Amino acid sequence: MRTRYLPTIDLSQNGLMAALYNGGLMLQPGQWFTCDRRGKPSRFIGASRHVVYALHPPHTTDNLAIKTMRGVFKKNQLCNRQLK
Numbered sequence: 318m319r320t321r322y323l324p325t326i327d328l329s330q331n332g333l334m335a336a337l338y339n340g341g342l343m344l345q346p347g348q349w350f351t352c353d354r355r356g357k358p359s360r361f362i363g364a365s366r367h368v369v370y371a372l373h374p375p376h377t378t379d380n381l382a383i384k385t386m387r388g389v390f391k392k393n394q395l396c397n398r399q400l401k
Contacts, residue, residue, distance in 0.1 A: 327351050327352075346361060360383060
């Protein structure tokens with residue numbers, strides 16, 4: 318089954334960044350987003366307590382970079398859980 322993404326999301330609007338941090342907004346890894354209307358789109362990797370993991374241009378179309386960053390995000394999540 319093919320993954321379906323939303324159109325590029327501008328996280329600077331209407332409290333979307335806060336919603337992302339508190340779990341009210343869930344994005345799929347690979348989702349395109351910007352932090353302002355003028356910015357080039359980045360690829361969402363993951364989010365945790367005030368940190369957004371993302372790939373920025375020119376690496377947004379590099380599948381190896383996306384997989385590598387996803388691995389880094391998962392490893393950091395596991396380490397954070399073990400420290401609690």
